[in-house]
Amino acid sequence: MKLIKTLMTTTAVTVVAGAVSAQEMADDMTIVSWGGAYQNSQLKAYVEPYQEMNPDVNVVWDESSNEAVAKLRAMNEAGNITWDLVDVVAADAIRLCDEGLAMEYEPDELLAEGDDGTSAEDDFGDLIVSDCFIPQIVYSTTAAYRADLLPDGAEAPDSICAFFDTETYPGKRALERRPINNMEWALLCDGVAKDEIYDVLATEEGQQQALDKLDTIKDETVWWSAAAEPPQLLADGEVVMASSYNGRWFSAIEEQGQDFEMLWDAQVFDLDGWIIPTGLSEERLARVKDFVKFATDTQRLADQAKYISYGPARQSSAPLVGQHAELGIDMAPHMPTDPENAKNTFVYNYEFWADYRDDIDAKFQSWLAQ
Amino acid sequence: MTDNTAGPDHITGPTPDNALRDADRAAAGGPMLAADGTPLKKSLARALRRQKLRALGLIAPLLIFVLITFVIPIGDMLLRSIKNDIVADTLPRTVQSLSDWDAEAQDLPGEDVWTDFYIDMWFAAERKEHTRLGTRLNYELTGVSSLFRKTGRRVDRFDTDIYTDQFIALDPGWEEPQTWAAMLGDGPASDVLPLTAGAWEDWKAFNVEEGDKVLEEDVPDLMYTALYHELSQGADVSGLSDRLAAAGEAVGGFETVSLREQFADADEDWLDPEVWQIIQLYSPRVTPGYFANAADMQVTPDGVEARPENQRIYGMLFQRTLFMSLMITGSCILLGYPVAWLLANLPMRTANLLMILVLLPFWTSLLVRTSAWKVMLQQQGVINDVLVWLGLVADDARLTMINNQFGTIVAMTHILLPFMILPMYSVMQTIPPSYLRAAKSLGATNWTAFWRVYFPQSVPGIGAGSILVFILAIGYYITPEIVGGNTGTFISNRIAYHISSSLNWGLAAALGSILLVVVLVLYWAYDKIVGIDNVKLG
Secondary structure (H helix, E strand, C coil): HHHHHHHHHHHHHHHHHHHHHHHHHCCCCEEECCCCCHHHHHHHHHHHHHHHHHHEEEEEECCHHHHHHHHHHHHHHHCCCCCCEEEEHHHHHHHHHCCCCCCCHHHHHHHCCCCCCCCCHHHHHHHHHCCCCEEEEEEEEEEEECCHHHHCCCCCCHHHHHCCCCCCCCEEEEEECCCCHHHHHHHCCCCCCCCHHHHHHHHHHHHHEEEEEEECCCHHHHEEECCCCCHHHHCCCCEEEEEEEHHHHHHHHHCCCCCCCCEEEEEEEEEEEEEEEEECCCCHHHHHHHHHHHHHHHCCCCHHHHCCCEEEECHHHHHHEEEEECCCCCCHHCCCCCCCCCCCEEECCCHHHHHHHHHHHHHHHHHHHH | CHHHHHCCCEEEEECCCHHHHHHHHCCCCCEEECCCEEEEEHHHHHHHHHHHHHHHHHHHHHHHHHHHHHHHHHHHHHHCCCCHHHHHHHCCCHHHHCCCCCCCCCCCCCCCHHHHHHHHHHHHHHHCCHHHEEEEEEHHCCHHHHHHHHHHHHHHHHCCCCHHHHHHCCCCHCCCCCHHEEEEEEEEHHHHCCHHHHHHHHHHHHHHHHHHCCCHCCHHHHHHHHHHHHHHHHCCCCCHHHHHHHHHHHHHHHHCCCCHHHHHCCCCCHHCCHHHHHHHHHHCCEEHHHHHHCECCCCCCCEEEEHHHHCCHHHHHHHHHHHHHHHHHHHHHHHHHHHHHHHHHHHHHHHHHHHHHHHHHHEEEEEHHHHHHHHHHHCCCCCHHHHHHCCCCHHHHHHCCCHHHHHHHHHHHHHHHHHHHHHHHHHHHHCHHHHHHHHHHHHCCCCHHHHHHHHHHHHHHHHHHHHHHHHHHCCCHHHHHHHHHCCCCCCHHHHHHHHHHCCCCHHHHHHHHHHHHHHHHHHHHHHHHCCCHHCCCC
């Protein structure tokens, strides 16, 4: 009898222990990011402090954010999700959410409230552009130019329309090989009012108008596909002005000492953040949630700005942005959101491009190839 | 080897096949028996079968490996170019009731379709499948993506709760899930009310998926809507149950809500017949749409027609890919032949050194080599600088040699050159130098000796190298992406875009299938013209 009792108790204990360990958090976590300076800023600001608090946690990086959507879809079809947390731009997060590949979440449940006590939902505000998207930073696609390559006597350009003014600013320009941003800039410089741009771009005539405008500089344009190209093209003197992400410009100008000037006019704000893939096991999900709560709190988001010039997505983080960790310069003036830089801005229109991307892209590529 | 492959009629001797034939002949005059008494024919057939099985067993691991890792995935990918299950799976009822809608008439579908569509959309939105469907249809009609996303957010807040309220006001029993379960279980009611019964089945299945118990959940508005719809259409429920009969009589006086207006309220694009045409057009589980798209055409209610001029790209890209791959193969032959000849004819030590130089690029990363060409060819690059310094080119008229076709051909020729040189070299090595000497001693000039004696023997090497280089070039992707600019990109760059960026895998699969067929046709043509036996890889 006693033996049976003991046996039963042990079994019960084992069962309970098993149940408890199922609630525990996994020790391994695979984080997908962009590589380079950006991933480094995440390592310094989020992962290293987190690992200090949780020494057992082992983080593996996968630099696949570029192809995250396609790879996640493939993993999902194979039924084997190997990623725990994926860093993607907002447009990709929306598509992953649409495809059911990213997990929907409740901001106030998953994310910590701001330092000043505002709820997470209010602190991130409009930047939660999708039910699956956990915002991290605000970046912008903006321009830079080489003052020393401008013709003698030419004034420094102060408008994005300098790209279309080949008389005042001769030489080649570099633009991204996709319609997004370029079509907007073309219309803006063709005299379309800023708040009507997407209405115009939704029509056949508007799309043609934008392409016609781009046609005026087609032969003068080098089209890039990787964001590392434009700083290189500008440094080599291949082009006189180029578009890229503001963090790339910061790193070229401040960290590598290149002699470029920023042209913030009509910069296009975009967001980058996390998504949690659907289909994670309980343990892994618990770990990821714990990490995300830590990595998106007010202080951590402000910390990231010490390493890269992207604006934190939380309002409460903005006052905490300080100096660059190595260069010791003030980061605020280099933020796309700095009032001095943000006099004339666009915000990436996710809804519009989700609808029109395929259509306009076909026209854009066809136009490029002619 | 059996009759089919080896041509046994040409083989004489005691092969199993011949023995079988002998046995056949002998059988005419009575069965010939083996030592153990079984007919010889049978015993031989058994031996032969055993041999075949053993052979199959030996290659089985490789066969299975190739099947699993190569044939099945590629086949699966190619099938995506015609597969189109998503519409029929997500909107099963709509697809059915829309099949007799006349798209030509430009009228909107009737209330039947709207009810079906409401039920389908409700489940799709709960399961988060509507956005995926929207993305799929957005490939065909711009704007459908946001149409589905917007509607999905609204569909569970439609004003259809007025039916719920009216049914419950009529008889509080309608509020109980048990009422519905009893009514729509096995019984005549489910035959009379197919739509309601089907919706109930889906609702039960949905609760199982969610891990909920259907009898504890509130009955959703869509059930009342479905029931109202069927009752108001005159479903005969008189003999079924009192509650149902009472409802059947009362619905005539119900306050109604138009689903069409509800949808139009969510997004007025639902009133655009074009949206319904696209849904109808893409209802079948197999679609020619992707292939039409890959051929710069589109599927319309009137059949397949060409796309507008400003959206055609793929035909041009296929042509360009073929043309440039041929150019690259040609320049590889021109550049590779002399090198291979040198390698084959120099003394061993020098040849080895040269060989290392040929192989060196093989050991360097593809990206490094491509980027090196960028540095060489760009306008502020090495070659332009030298030309300007020599005074051959004016400083303000530097040559454009990169980000165009020229740059792509140069960089890819360099990268693919070893694939041409190596097969050529291995063939040339086997050509005895005495043949050339013999030709010359018989009075041939250098040129005649080369052209009539040496070159024909080296053709298999050229053939092998050309096939390798051409097939590699036609699927090349990374080099054209980096140095191709606008005029030097290949079809594979678009395939990559659709795989990793636009997520239109169906179109990517269709483009890939076409590329595969083109390569196979060219291979066949090559076999007809040159003969594949004339290819020697080593």
